[in-house]
Amino acid sequence: MSLAVVILNYNGRHHLESYLENIISNSLGYDIIIADNFSTDDSVSFIKNDQRLQLIELTENFGFAGGYNEALKKIQGNYDYYLLLNSDIEVSENWIAPLLESMEDKKIAACQPKIKSLEQKDLFEHAGASGGFIDQNYFPFCRGRIFSELEKDEGQYDSAQFITWTSGAAMLIRAELFHKADGFDADFFAHMEEIDLCIRLGHQGYQFKVIPESVVYHLGGGTLPYNSPKKIYLNFRNSLFMIAKNHKGLLIPMLFKRMCIDGIAAYKFLFEGKLVFFWKVFLAHLALYKNFRTLLKKRAKLNADRAPILKYHGNILGSFFIERRKAFSELNKRLIKR
Numbered sequence: 001m002s003l004a005v006v007i008l009n010y011n012g013r014h015h016l017e018s019y020l021e022n023i024i025s026n027s028l029g030y031d032i033i034i035a036d037n038f039s040t041d042d043s044v045s046f047i048k049n050d051q052r053l054q055l056i057e058l059t060e061n062f063g064f065a066g067g068y069n070e071a072l073k074k075i076q077g078n079y080d081y082y083l084l085l086n087s088d089i090e091v092s093e094n095w096i097a098p099l100l101e102s103m104e105d106k107k108i109a110a111c112q113p114k115i116k117s118l119e120q121k122d123l124f125e126h127a128g129a130s131g132g133f134i135d136q137n138y139f140p141f142c143r144g145r146i147f148s149e150l151e152k153d154e155g156q157y158d159s160a161q162f163i164t165w166t167s168g169a170a171m172l173i174r175a176e177l178f179h180k181a182d183g184f185d186a187d188f189f190a191h192m193e194e195i196d197l198c199i200r201l202g203h204q205g206y207q208f209k210v211i212p213e214s215v216v217y218h219l220g221g222g223t224l225p226y227n228s229p230k231k232i233y234l235n236f237r238n239s240l241f242m243i244a245k246n247h248k249g250l251l252i253p254m255l256f257k258r259m260c261i262d263g264i265a266a267y268k269f270l271f272e273g274k275l276v277f278f279w280k281v282f283l284a285h286l287a288l289y290k291n292f293r294t295l296l297k298k299r300a301k302l303n304a305d306r307a308p309i310l311k312y313h314g315n316i317l318g319s320f321f322i323e324r325r326k327a328f329s330e331l332n333k334r335l336i337k338r
Contacts, residue, residue, distance in 0.1 A: 001080050001081065001100060002078070002079045002080050002081070003030050003031075003079060003080065003081040003082075003083060003096070003100065003172075004030065004031045004032075004033050004075065004078070004079045004081075004082055004083065005023065005027050005030055005031065005032050005033065005083045005085055005096075006033045006035060006068070006071065006072065006075075006082050006083065006084055006085070007023075007032070007033070007034050007035070007085050007086070007087050008035045008037055008064060008067045008068055008071065008084075008086075008087070009034050009035065009036050009037060009039060009043050009047075009087050010036075010037040010038070010039055010043075010061060010067070011039045011040060011041045011043065012039070012041075012043060012087040012088070013039075013041045013042055013043045013046050015087040015088045015219075016034070016043060016046060016047065016087055017046065018088075019087065019088060019089060019090055020032075020050070020053075022090050022091060023085070023089070023090075023091055024052055024053075026091045026092065026093055026094075026095060026096075027091070027095075027096060030083075030096065031054060031079075032052065032053050032054065033053070033054045033055075033056060033071075033075065034047045034053055034054070034055050034056070035056040035058060035067060035068070035070075035071030036055065036056065036057050036058060037058050037061050037062060037063075037067040038057075038058050038059065038060045038061045038062075044057060056071045056074055056075070058070055058071065062186065063186070063188075063189035063190045064168065064184075064189070064190040064191075064193065065183075065184035065185060065186050065187075065188045065189060065190060065193040066184070066186035066189070068084060068183065068184055069182075069183040069184055069186055072175075072178065072179070072183065073179075076175070076179055079175050080174070080175055080176075081100070081103065081172055081173065081174060081175055082172070082173055082175050082178060083096065083099070083170075083171070083172045084168060084170070084171045084172075084173065085169070085170055085216075086127075086168075086169045086170065086218060088118070088218065088219035088220070089118075089169065089170060089216050089217065089218050089219070090118055090216065090217040091216045091217075092214070092215045092216065092217075094214075095113060095214045095215065095216060096172075096214070097214075098113075098211045098213040098214040099111050099112075099113060099172045099211050099214050100172070102160065102209055102211050103172065103174070105207075107205070107206060107207050108206070108207050108208065108209055109173060109174055109177050109198075109201045109202075109206035109207065109208060110166045110171055110172060110173035110174070110177075110198065110201075110208050111166060111171075111172050111208065111209045111210065111211050112128055112131065112163075112166035112167050112170055112171055112172070112208075112209075112210050112211070113170050113210075113211060113212070113214035113215055113216050114129075114130045114153075114157070114158075114210065114211075114212035114214065114215045114216075115127060115128040115129055115130070115167055115169060115170055115216055115217075115218050116153055116215060116216070116217050116218070117150070117217065117218065117220070118217040118218055118219045118220075119219065121217060122152050122153060123150045123151070123152055123153065124142070124143075124144030124145050124150050124151055124152075124153055124157075125145075125150070125169075125217070125218040125220055126145055126148075126150065126220055127167050127168075127169040127218060127220055128142060128166070128167025128169055128170065128218075129142035129143055129144030129145040129150075129151075129157075130142065130143040130144045130153075130157035130158075130161075130210050130212055131143045131157070131161055131163035131166075131209075131210030132163055132164055132165040132166065132167060132195065132198075133163060133164045133165070133310075133311060133312050133336065134164050134165070134195065134199075134311050134312065135311065135312045135313075135314060135315060135316040135317075136311070136312070136313055136314060136315060137257065137258055137261065137315065137316075137317070138239060138242060138243050138247075138258065139239075139316050139317065140165070140192070140195055141312075141316050141328070142328070143157040143161070143163075143210070143328045144157055144328060145328075146316065146320050146325075146326060146327070146328060147320060149320075149326050149327075151327050151328070156329055157210075157212060157328070157329075158212045158213075159212065160209060160210065160211050160212065160213070161209065161210055162207055162208065162209055162310055163208050163209060163210050163310070164195075164198065164199070164202065164208065164309060164310050164311050165194060165195040165198035165199070165208060166194065166198060166208050166209075166210070167194065168193065168194035169216075169218050169220075170216050170218070171194060177201060177206065178197075181197060181200055181201055181204075183197070184196070184197055185197070185241070185245075185298075187241065187291070187294070188234075188238045188241060189234065190234055191231065191234040191235050191238055192234075192235065192238040192239060192242060193238070195242060196238070196241070196242045196245065196246065199242065199246045199309055200245075200246065200302070202307070202309035202310070203246070203248070203302065203303070203306035203307055203309060204303070204306065204307065205307045207310075208310075229276045229277060229280050230280075232277050232280045232281070233280035233281075233283055233284050236262055236280065236281050236284035236285075237283075237284035237287045237288070239258070240255065240258065240259070240262075240284065240285070240287075240288040241287075241288070241291070241295060243255055243258055244288065244292065244295040244296070244299060245295055245298045245299050245302070246299075246302070248306060248308070251299075255288070259285060259288075261317070262281055262284070262285065263281075265281065266278050266281035266282065269281065307338075308338040309338065310336065310337065310338050311336070311337075311338075312331070312335050312336050313335045313336075313337060314331070314332060314335040316331075319331055319332075
């Protein structure tokens with residue numbers, strides 16, 4: 001089985017300098033490919049100076065989604081698996097073998113390791129934790145992280161488990177399926193593109209799994225801080241894009257419901273004095289209207305008889321804010337089903 005560890009880089013020389021040696025030393029026998037997303041720092045010269053690395057130079061900044069798409073097209077047919085990895089990650093010894101072993105099940109399209117915080121190693125990290133889910137309103141959350149609440153890792157999520165989505169921060173995916181699905185949706189640019197891809201593949205009957213035997217540590221917020229206005233915009237916009245493309249059922253009522261919830265969040269930002277966040281939610285909704293025809297065309301390409309996906313058939317907002325269930329272990333697991 002051939003595998004390439006593919007790291008997308010944009011002006012991340014400092015991250016490459018900090019973490020590459022760890023990744024290389026714990027990934028012996030596998031190709032390490034750096035896809036440079038048209039950096040303006042000295043990343044390219046730094047990469048070229050290390051003969052252990054392969055470099056793909058992109059001609060513009062395509063964003064996270066488009067950047068990976070363009071880079072992986074250049075190596076299509078060369079590998080059975082891509083291990084997509086953020087540049088601000090520290091890996092552990094023998095982190096690849098458990099992931100590859102799980103892929104012996106042909107129904108699994110992708111898997112992820114347990115992702116912990118690099119700054120506080122006893123905590124889970126926001127981007128993936130120990131496996132991702134969505135609720136009935138398409139809000140994402142994880143084993144170990146609900147909204148901004150990060151749990152301490154005490155081994156409570158050390159079992160391998162089927163999940164809804166695998167984190168783009170560290171994702172092992174079958175190369176053939178990545179290309180068959182046309183990769184990430186480049187219109188997302190960044191954020192939630194991996195959830196969209198997993199939902200699309202999930203509707204084709206494929207499964208996803210977290211393998212906590214494999215552990216990595218993620219700095220997080222390396223490109224955009226978690227409280228960045230641009231990140232707020234992308235998350236709200238891309239959530240709506242994802243629903244418009246993938247919701248199996250009546251679309252308009254679902255979008256209306258989600259946009260009403262977004263509106264409540266926007267006014268909360270306003271009352272907190274976060275005027276720019278309020279404005280970004282408004283712009284995200286405008287983007288849905290502007291792109292609605294294109295989204296409907298994408299929706300039409302999906303199989304009307306697509307399979308149901310694994311998700312939480314409850315309201316994570318209600319569970320978290322009203323019932324005060326702050327940890328994944330406190331949720332009603334009977335609601336997690338196809």
